[in-house]
Structures are given as C-alpha cells and as structure tokens.
Amino acid sequence: MSDREALTGWGHTAPSVAQVAEPAEPADLPGLLRAAPQRGVIARGLGRSYNNAAQNGGGLVIRTTRMNRILDIDADRGLVTCEAGVSLEQLMTTMLPLGWFVPVSPGTRQVTVGGAIAADVHGKNHHVAGSFAVHVPAFDLLTSGGQVRHVTPGSDPDLFWATAGGMGLTGIILRATVAMKQVPTSRVRVDTVRTADIDETMAYLSDTDSAYDYTVAWSDCLARGGSLGRSVITSGSFAALDDLPAKDRGDRYAFRPGALAAAPPVFPTGLVNRRTVALLNEAWYRKAPKRRIGEIQTIGAFFHPLDGIRNWNRVYGPAGFLQYQYVMPFGQEDAVRRSFERISQAAAPSFVTVLKRFGQADPGLLSFPMPGWTLALDFPARTPGLAGLLDWLDALVLDAGGRVYLAKDSRVPAGVLARMYPRLEEFRKVCAQIDPDRMFISDLARRLAL
C-alpha cells in the first residue's frame, strides 16, 4: 500500500521516515485512513514548505500529487474546481488561455492547491488581494471519520478558517474551487527602483502601495551603515494588450513554463557563506537599474524567478538551510530597522531577503499575514551563531506583536509560537471536535503542540 521514505521539507533539514502513500483516486483515501498507523496521518503536496509541516515520522504521509484533475471550469466567472493535488502551474497552464490567472501566487508555482489552502499562502499582492483562502469559495474535506464535508466560509466558518492556514491538521482537502483573477495579458508591466537604505526602502513601499497590484523589495541584508537595508524594489501590474510589443500581441496569453534546468546533484558544503553572499548581494544590487519604468516581463521572470532552476535548494549543500519569515505590525518600523541592523552585524548571509507590506488579515485561525511588514530570509543551516540570532529575532518579533510563518519555521519554541498566535486555543478546539482521536498530525504539529 505504501513505501517507507525519508522526507524533508524544501530546506532539507530535519528528515524523518514515514510510510508514504500516493493514491490516484480520492476513493482510496478512507481505506488508508482506516488502516492508519498509531502515529497518524498527514497530507503532503509538492513538499515546498521549508520545514517538516508535511512530514510524519513513524506514521503515514499521503502525497496528493496524483490526484490532480481539473474537474470543472466556469470560464465566464473564472471559477475552477479541481482536485487538491493540482499545482498552481497547472492552474496557470489551464486558465491563462481563457484570460484568468491564479488570484495569489507564492514565490514558486510548484505548490498544490491543497498546500496553498493549508498554509493560506500569500503573494506579492497581499496588500490588495489578501491570502489564498479568501479566493476559495468552497472545498471538500475528508475528515478522520472518513466523511467528506463540503465546507464554505458561510456554511461552516469555524472549520473553513481552521483549515485555511491549519497546515493539514483538520483533514485532507480533496477538491477546491478557486476564484481566479481576470488578466488582460500574461505579461507584467514592471517598474524597478534601487533604494539607498532601509528608510528609503520603507518609505517607497509605503508611498506606492496603491499604485501597483504586486510589489516586493529584495534587500541586501549584509549592507551596513548608510547602506543598511538598501534594496531593489520591483512593482508591477498585468500589462494591457497595448503595452505589449506588436509582435507579441497575437499571443496575448502566452505562458511557457518550459523545461527547467536542474541544479547539479551535489554542491560542496559551505558554498553559500558570508563572503559569497556579500559578493552576490553587491552584484545583484549594482546590476539593477537605478530606475526603470514599464519593462514588460513574463510571469516566470516576475513571479517565480527561482523556479527557473529545478532543485536550487541543493546549492546549500547537504546541511540545508533555514528560512525565517516574520511579520511585524505597522507602527513597528523601528523594530524592522533593528532586525536589519542585527542581521548585518551578525553577518548572517541570506541571498534571498525579501521585504514587503501585508494588507488586511483574513479570519484564518493560524493564518500568518497581518497588516504590517514581512521579511523573509534564507540562511545556510550551518551559519555560525545562527541559533542565537534567530532567538533574538523571535524576541523582537514577539515584543512587536508579530509572528513567524508556520510554512517556513523550523526552530521556534512551542511557548513562543503560542504567544505569537493568540487564536491557537480556538484552533485546537476545532481540531478536537473534528478529529477527537488526533489522527491528523505532523512533525511540525508535534514540535509546536499545535
């Protein structure tokens, strides 16, 4: 029925061995649940969480990626109903020719619809569009008793908002309807600006919030002194047909995800270090234009630059890497500044360092976004002094009324997490009702007592 497999998240840390089942038919799932081992069950999509959210050492992991059929399309209203193992890339390939794009896209399109709901993912448009679950009018959830519940925010708000952001702990999402975003073309009209320091970066992001649908700042986390927090900010909205060069207008919805180049299987440990990241950051910053307006970019280049190289995470070597992402409320700009100061003082090398502003939160009990500043960083796991730096950041974030992201975190203590998520107790109550014997459990949930 299933094979034993060692699994990790995208960060390649904390491996654990589980039985892994990969059913092609949702009808096979109740049988798998009935035969579930004592250590319980968790769903897994494309394994793009950085941590062990989709792992269950000693238990069963159900990979959903073969349950990937598009079930219904309403091309007039932009509604698509699909199995939960459908990837966002599949949604794009299917819906773009009809003029519809995913409502929210994380920095990779290699995530499943189930994973996008379970982590209630956000994109560069959170300030105008909120998180993924806001665009999901309904899903079907297989619960521990083997029943399938049709859940909408109106019919069952508690279960809906415990599942959205609930990291797979309420059951297995089988199918979902997604309300897509209508777009005039498949290209993005992008403005790029280079800022000199953190104050200019935050001021620019605040001033231009309403001018673009999508915005993000890539920041140089190693820059110091007068250059602290210098950034390259890219902002854009979908291009109108007239914005495209004449030669591209005949194929306004062109989208070619294409074959990905693979990273070599083995990289030496220590390739990503203070020196190499400082050089890369410098080069990245210098090569960006001081100001460039109206550049036309593809969806891949604008939304998913890292998807261009398959398994780019191998560059961190066998020890892997940690992603740390916080959000701190507006009004805490000084704390954001201090986080940059401390990271650059510690010379902790993160090449992918991304700052952006979140808009309104949704009612997800464990959803990550809140109105405020979010910063995401990738650190090689073996960075000297990393544990102390991240503990210090936890304290700063907690004190500022912020939180870290459950799809990324791999080390925050359970007590700290509980203080960051004030609705955790409500979440636990919904889980206790829907899954009294606690069948759905992951390595992450065990560590954090979710």
Ligand SMILES: Cc1cc2nc3c(=O)[nH]c(=O)nc-3n(C[C@H](O)[C@H](O)[C@H](O)COP(=O)(O)OP(=O)(O)OC[C@H]3O[C@@H](n4cnc5c(N)ncnc54)[C@H](O)[C@@H]3O)c2cc1C
């Ligand atoms: C390069 C990169 C960039 C990223 N950028 C962003 C970003 O910008 N914004 C953002 O929000 N996230 C981002 N992420 C994180 C990613 O979007 C989330 O971790 C997402 O949940 C991954 O989806 P997945 O299908 O790979 O799920 P997995 O990683 O396999 O699982 C994630 C969680 O979803 C649960 N789950 C999966 N399928 C189901 C199902 N059918 N039913 C119930 N639960 C399920 C799992 O149990 C687990 O708890 C990024 C990740 C990478 C690697």
